[in-house]
Structure formats: C-alpha cells, structure tokens
Amino acid sequence: MDTTTQNTEQPPPTPPEPASAATTAEEGRAARGATRPGDRVFLGLSRGSGIFLLVIMAAIAAFLAYRASIAIGKDEGNFLTTMEWNTNVDPPVFGIAVLAFGTVISSIIAMALAVPVAVGIALFITHYSPRRVGGVLAYVIDLLAAVPSIVYGLWGALVLVPHMEGLFGWLDTYFGWTGVFEWQEGAPRSLLTVGILLAIMILPVITNVSREVFRQVPRMHEEAALALGATRWEVIRMSVLPFGRSGVISASMLGLGRALGETMAVATVLSPTFKIHASLLDPGGGTFAQNIASKFGEATETGRDALIASGLVLFVITLLVNGAARMIIARRKEYSGANA
Amino acid sequence: MSTAPTPAPTRATVPTPRTLRGARLPKWSPWALAGGSLVLAVLLGLVADMDNPAQLGLIAAVLFVLGTYGVAARVEGRRQAKDRVATSLVWVCFLLAVIPLASLLWETVRQGVKVLDFYFLSHSMGVVADTETGGGIYHAILGTLEQVGLATVVAVPVGVLTAVYLVEYGRGRLAKAVTFFVDVMTGIPSIVAGLFVLSFWILVLDMGYSGFAGSLALAILMMPIVVRSTEEMLKLVPNELREASLALGVPKWRTILKVVLPTSIGGITTGIMLAVARITGETAPVLLLVWGTNFINTNPFADPQASLPLYIYQQYANSAGYGAAYDRAWAAALTLIAIVMILNLVARGIARWKSPR
Structure with missing residues (x-):
C-alpha cells in the first residue's frame, strides 16, 4: 500500500495492481496455509544444521584459542621461537620453532616429490593409457586414497625405513658435501623419510583431483591442436595443462593440507628430537601433529594445553591453505564455465 | 580426370613421399x-x-x-x-x-595373514603382554564399530539436512558461508578435531575418556564429507520431479522427503559409506580421546575403549622390536584395510546399482 501511494508518476495502473497483488497473496497464503508448519519446521531443521556446522567451526577456533591462551600465559619461553618442549617442569618452557620447521620441510619434500608424479599419473590415466586400463587404474587409485594413514605409517616404519638406507648412503656419498644430505649415523627415521612417505600418501589425493580436471578439458581444444599437427605432448602442453593449471594448483594445496596435518604416519616413522638439524638425513625434528600424538600420553594439564596451543597453530595453517585452495577452485568455476 | 596426365612430368622430378607422415x-x-x-x-x-x-x-x-x-x-x-x-x-x-x-x-x-585367524578375531588382548604371542583384536573391532556407529548416528542427520538446506533452500550469505566452511572443514586435520573435543568435552565439561568422546571427533570429521557428497547427489535430481510434485500441491517439505531424497537415496548411501570408510581408519582423535585398553569394554559412554587403528599404533609403538607385536599390528592392519575396502566396494556397488539412468 505504501508503494502505491508514493508512486505518483503512474496513476492509471495503480488501482488494479494492489487488488491483484492482494488476491494472489491471499490465495497463496490460503494454498500454503495448511502446509506451513511442516515447511517451517523442516526449513528450521535444515537451516539449523547448516548453522550448527558454522558453530562447530567457530567453537573449534574458540576452544583451542581459549586453552592455548592459558598455556601461552604460563610459557616461560617464547612460544614462537623457543626450541624446547619442557611442559612438565615448573615454569614450563616450550615453543613451536622446531615443529614449524619440521612440518614445513617435510611437507615441502612431499609436495616436490608428489606433485610432478601425480600430474604424470593423471595424464597417464586420461591421455596415455588405453581406456580400459585407465578406468581400472583410476579405480585402484581411488581405493588407495582410502587406505588408512596408520597402515601407511606401519608400512613406512617397518618396510620403507629399512629400504631407505641405500638411498641415504648414496645421497651422503655424492651430495654429502652440501651439508643438506649429510648422513652421520642412525636409522633413517628423518624428515626426508617422512617427506617421502607423505608424498606416497598424498599421491592418490592429488592424482584424483588432477584427473578430474584433465578430463574436463574441452575436447575441441585438443582436437584443434591435433588438427594443426601437434604431437600428443604438444596437445598436453598447449591445451591440457593451461586448462588444468588452477585445478592442479588447488589439488596440490589439498594434498599439502593433508601432509601438514598427517599424524600417525609421521609419529611411527620419525624418531623425534627437539632440535633443528641442517641435514635432512639426520634423524630428529618433529611436526605439529606428530608432537601432539607422541607427547600426549605423558602430558600434564599444562602439557596438554601447550599441545592444544600447537594444534591451534596447525589449525590456522591448514585453514589458510585449504581456504586458498577452495578459493582458487571457486574462481576457476566462475570464469571457465566448467562446473566441477 | 582430364588434368591428370599433365602434372605427371613435374611429379617425376620431385621425389614423391610414399606417405604424408614423416618417418616413424x-x-x-x-x-x-x-x-x-x-x-x-x-x-x-x-x-x-x-x-x-x-x-x-x-x-x-x-x-x-x-x-x-x-x-x-x-x-x-x-x-x-x-x-x-x-x-x-x-x-x-x-x-x-x-x-x-x-x-x-x-x-x-x-x-598380515601370519596370525590372522578366527582366534585372533574373537579374543582380546586381556592378560596378554605385548611381548607374548597370542591375543587378538576382538575388543578393538568392537570399539571401532561402536565409535564409528555413534559418529555416523550423529553426523548423518546433520550432514544430510545441511545438504538439503544448501540445495533446496540455500540462498544468500548464510548458504555461501556454509558452503565455504564445509569445504574448509573437509581439510581439518583429524588431530585438530581430536584436540577440540579434548578441550571442550574432557577439559571444560570434565567428562572422562570414552568411546563417545572419540565418536564426537569422528563425527566432526565425517559431517563435511557427508554434506559434500549428499549435496552433489541432490543436485542431480531433475528439477522436473520437484516441479511436478509442487504442482500437485504437495508441500515443499513433503516433496523433499518423498520425492527428492528417495530419488537420490542410492548416491547418498554411497557417500555416507565412503565417509564411514574414511573415519574408520582415523587414529589420531581416537588416540587423544578414547585412550585405548587391552580389555573388552562394551560401553562406549564410560571408560576407555580400544579401537582398531589405535590398536595398530599401540602394538607398533609400545613394544618396539618384538616380532609378536609386529605380527599382531600387521594382522590388525590387514583387517582394517579389509573393512575399509569392503565398505568402499559396497558403496561403489550401490552407486552403480542405483545410479540414475
């Protein structure tokens, strides 16, 4: 009614309009009247669960931050730079420097190894293998993505670690002079082994997402390139990879998120120490998740809060990485028109 | 045809390639x-x-x-x-x-096949020291089934309803926020979910370690996966079905319950089973919240329980060097892989069987 009275420019159509609007609204209300409670309850329930998910995310951040603030308040060292984890002594001294270093380094190794290989396998499945073989392979890789991480951990500790000695000796002989690949003694339970194991674990994840993206490359792009006389590799370089670039990036970041937060595989393989080693082959170091799993059993109240504080840091890092990956995917969806 | 004889002499001077392709x-x-x-x-x-x-x-x-x-x-x-x-x-x-x-x-x-037999599946580790042979995983399988079952009961309604909200009602800022955070939630490390339940359920609410605490963390990990897969499935339901139902005067909520969900139930089941398979192998939250025990505890709401992935870790970690413990760890790992793979295969089977044609 307000709009009709204010609308002075078009006097003629005003009389019929409010009438018809009122009748349709009336009818609509009448038609919907009987069903409204059910609809309202259902809408409330489903919207409620959506909100519940948001509340959980907020609660995770809030509770972790709350316990973390308690721990950091008691910390005698600097939480970011101290290279110790002594939570059970009276003024507790702990910091995440070693953990941050180990987490970043092992994840970088994992990414450097896994991304090229995963892209290769994805290309193999989509463009090189016979169609039948590709289908079976994709299926197998799907299943491998489902293998629990503790099984990877057990395999890593009991099968991979003994097999790493050869590689470590070789690296030490030929690249020991760099300092990064110096191997003194001890079982090869080092950050490099962890990185390799993580690479194997995230391989199926990255492969699966990249494969989906490569499969969506418009057929026309490829056929156009082929028609111009391009070889298969040139087709891939000119049409498949440019199209799939953002997809591969986000796939890699999803893999990175996995690698950053991986707990059990690292906890079984690494022999943790609270030191930063210059050499990747020296046993020792630690990651956020591994430290939580291995220190939790003997932790006191303060110790648990300190572990929660380190978990908060991990949470924030993975949140950023995953958020960035999702943003890239979302942006790609918008401009390429290919809906994943 | 008439022009054919004329180019012949020129052709003779240039060596004719036998095919158009280069040498291979x-x-x-x-x-x-x-x-x-x-x-x-x-x-x-x-x-x-x-x-x-x-x-x-x-x-x-x-x-x-x-x-x-x-x-x-x-x-x-x-x-x-x-x-x-x-x-x-x-x-x-x-x-x-x-x-x-x-x-x-x-x-x-x-x-894994070394010690995997019926005895292994039907006995617990009670009074078996880690260094001895014998013992089994009955208590761990029981714990895993109960924890995963409870997590499923908590996560599936929330997940499915959220997906319904996103597909059927969701517009505007709330829906966008939910979509984004569901995506981000998929990437939460399992240990962080464990730490959250630890700080909330055990430290603040002062509940003890129990199977249920573990299932809370598992539910948090499971929800976003269920939302994602259910959402995809609901999007596949043709709009004509909804419109037909609404045109008959069926209210929206009954349309969703009686038309949309039944149409996509196969895909939703598949998604749920894949999510179950995924959380069955989660170790870290169980380690923090369920604590583990060698004895059979059938009550998931009180006292520590065992769980299959945790059992593997403890057999490996607590008794390093003893072959008997390693054998048990491998056998438990084989059992775990078998469970996860069977869930996966059945889920895919359902997907194929119920796929919209």
Whole structure:
C-alpha cells in the first residue's frame, strides 16, 4: 500500500495492481496455509544444521584459542621461537620453532616429490593409457586414497625405513658435501623419510583431483591442436595443462593440507628430537601433529594445553591453505564455465 | 580426370613421399629400447659393482629416456622426440608410483595373514603382554564399530539436512558461508578435531575418556564429507520431479522427503559409506580421546575403549622390536584395510546399482 501511494508518476495502473497483488497473496497464503508448519519446521531443521556446522567451526577456533591462551600465559619461553618442549617442569618452557620447521620441510619434500608424479599419473590415466586400463587404474587409485594413514605409517616404519638406507648412503656419498644430505649415523627415521612417505600418501589425493580436471578439458581444444599437427605432448602442453593449471594448483594445496596435518604416519616413522638439524638425513625434528600424538600420553594439564596451543597453530595453517585452495577452485568455476 | 596426365612430368622430378607422415619408429621400438637399457643398466651395475635393484632400475629409466630421445630425434625429428620423451616420462611416473603402493598392499597381506585367524578375531588382548604371542583384536573391532556407529548416528542427520538446506533452500550469505566452511572443514586435520573435543568435552565439561568422546571427533570429521557428497547427489535430481510434485500441491517439505531424497537415496548411501570408510581408519582423535585398553569394554559412554587403528599404533609403538607385536599390528592392519575396502566396494556397488539412468 505504501508503494502505491508514493508512486505518483503512474496513476492509471495503480488501482488494479494492489487488488491483484492482494488476491494472489491471499490465495497463496490460503494454498500454503495448511502446509506451513511442516515447511517451517523442516526449513528450521535444515537451516539449523547448516548453522550448527558454522558453530562447530567457530567453537573449534574458540576452544583451542581459549586453552592455548592459558598455556601461552604460563610459557616461560617464547612460544614462537623457543626450541624446547619442557611442559612438565615448573615454569614450563616450550615453543613451536622446531615443529614449524619440521612440518614445513617435510611437507615441502612431499609436495616436490608428489606433485610432478601425480600430474604424470593423471595424464597417464586420461591421455596415455588405453581406456580400459585407465578406468581400472583410476579405480585402484581411488581405493588407495582410502587406505588408512596408520597402515601407511606401519608400512613406512617397518618396510620403507629399512629400504631407505641405500638411498641415504648414496645421497651422503655424492651430495654429502652440501651439508643438506649429510648422513652421520642412525636409522633413517628423518624428515626426508617422512617427506617421502607423505608424498606416497598424498599421491592418490592429488592424482584424483588432477584427473578430474584433465578430463574436463574441452575436447575441441585438443582436437584443434591435433588438427594443426601437434604431437600428443604438444596437445598436453598447449591445451591440457593451461586448462588444468588452477585445478592442479588447488589439488596440490589439498594434498599439502593433508601432509601438514598427517599424524600417525609421521609419529611411527620419525624418531623425534627437539632440535633443528641442517641435514635432512639426520634423524630428529618433529611436526605439529606428530608432537601432539607422541607427547600426549605423558602430558600434564599444562602439557596438554601447550599441545592444544600447537594444534591451534596447525589449525590456522591448514585453514589458510585449504581456504586458498577452495578459493582458487571457486574462481576457476566462475570464469571457465566448467562446473566441477 | 582430364588434368591428370599433365602434372605427371613435374611429379617425376620431385621425389614423391610414399606417405604424408614423416618417418616413424617401428611399433616395437619402445620395447626394444626398454630391454636394451635394462641390459645396459645391469651390465653397468656389474662393472661398477652395484647390486641394489632400485638403483639399477633408476639407471635403466634414465638410459631409456635418453635413448628414446636420441633415437627418435634422429629418425623422427625433435618434436616427435620430445613427444616420445614425455610419453616415457609419464610411464616412469606411473611405474614409480605403483611400486610403493603395490608394496604397501603386498606387505600388509603377506605379513598380515601370519596370525590372522578366527582366534585372533574373537579374543582380546586381556592378560596378554605385548611381548607374548597370542591375543587378538576382538575388543578393538568392537570399539571401532561402536565409535564409528555413534559418529555416523550423529553426523548423518546433520550432514544430510545441511545438504538439503544448501540445495533446496540455500540462498544468500548464510548458504555461501556454509558452503565455504564445509569445504574448509573437509581439510581439518583429524588431530585438530581430536584436540577440540579434548578441550571442550574432557577439559571444560570434565567428562572422562570414552568411546563417545572419540565418536564426537569422528563425527566432526565425517559431517563435511557427508554434506559434500549428499549435496552433489541432490543436485542431480531433475528439477522436473520437484516441479511436478509442487504442482500437485504437495508441500515443499513433503516433496523433499518423498520425492527428492528417495530419488537420490542410492548416491547418498554411497557417500555416507565412503565417509564411514574414511573415519574408520582415523587414529589420531581416537588416540587423544578414547585412550585405548587391552580389555573388552562394551560401553562406549564410560571408560576407555580400544579401537582398531589405535590398536595398530599401540602394538607398533609400545613394544618396539618384538616380532609378536609386529605380527599382531600387521594382522590388525590387514583387517582394517579389509573393512575399509569392503565398505568402499559396497558403496561403489550401490552407486552403480542405483545410479540414475
């Protein structure tokens, strides 16, 4: 009614309009009247669960931050730079420097190894293998993505670690002079082994997402390139990879998120120490998740809060990485028109 | 036809290519090159006194790639050579990845069958020391089933309803926020979910370690997966079905319950089973919240329980060096993989059987 009275420019159509609007609204209300409670309850329930998910995310951040603030308040060292984890002594001294270093380094190794290989396998499945073989392979890789991480951990500790000695000796002989690949003694339970194991674990994840993206490359792009006389590799370089670039990036970041937060595989393989080693082959170091799993059993109240504080840091890092990956995917969806 | 005789003399002066394509290597050449580089690598190994098969394999791979490039560049030209190198690199990638993954499955099966029998599945670890042989995983299987079951009961309604909200009602800022955070939530490390339940349920609410605490964390991990897969499935339901139902005067909520959900129930079940398979193998939250025990505890709401992934970790970690414990860990790992794989296969079977045609 307000709009009709204010609308002075078009006097003629005003009389019929409010009438018809009122009748349709009336009818609509009448038609919907009987069903409204059910609809309202259902809408409330489903919207409620959506909100519940948001509340959980907020609660995770809030509770972790709350316990973390308690721990950091008691910390005698600097939480970011101290290279110790002594939570059970009276003024507790702990910091995440070693953990941050180990987490970043092992994840970088994992990414450097896994991304090229995963892209290769994805290309193999989509463009090189016979169609039948590709289908079976994709299926197998799907299943491998489902293998629990503790099984990877057990395999890593009991099968991979003994097999790493050869590689470590070789690296030490030929690249020991760099300092990064110096191997003194001890079982090869080092950050490099962890990185390799993580690479194997995230391989199926990255492969699966990249494969989906490569499969969506418009057929026309490829056929156009082929028609111009391009070889298969040139087709891939000119049409498949440019199209799939953002997809591969986000796939890699999803893999990175996995690698950053991986707990059990690292906890079984690494022999943790609270030191930063210059050499990747020296046993020792630690990651956020591994430290939580291995220190939790003997932790006191303060110790648990300190572990929660380190978990908060991990949470924030993975949140950023995953958020960035999702943003890239979302942006790609918008401009390429290919809906994943 | 009439012009055909005239160009004949000019054609005779220029050498006619027999085909339009350039020279090609015969089809068997990659195999010959692969064989040749293998033999060469073994010979090199004999000369340089190396007997590590991995090392020899790597040398063979490098020789193969270089050889392919050389031969192809001479016969077919640089562009074709690059193409062949790319092909062989892709093959190398594939083989490189297959080796560890095959080894993982092979070792688990080989070591796992040693102690895996009915006794192992039907007995707990009560009064069996970690260094002794014997004992079993009955208590762990029981714990895992209860924890995963409870987590499913908590997560599935929330997940499915959220997906319904996103697909059927969701518009505007709230829906966008939910979509984004569901995506981000998929990437939460399992240990962080464990820490959250620890700080909330155990430290703040002062509940004890129990199977239920573990299932809360597992539910948090499961919800976003269920939302994602259910959402995809609901989007596949044709709009015509909804419109037909609404046109008959059926209220929206009944349309969703009686038309939309039944149409997509196959896909939703598949998604849920895949999510269940995923959380069945989660160890970290269970380690923090369920604590583990050697005895049978059928009550998930009080006192520590065992769980299959946790059992593997504890057998490995608490008794390093003793073969009996390792054997049990492998056998439990084989059981766990079998459970997860069966869930996966059944889920995919349902997907194929119920797929919208």
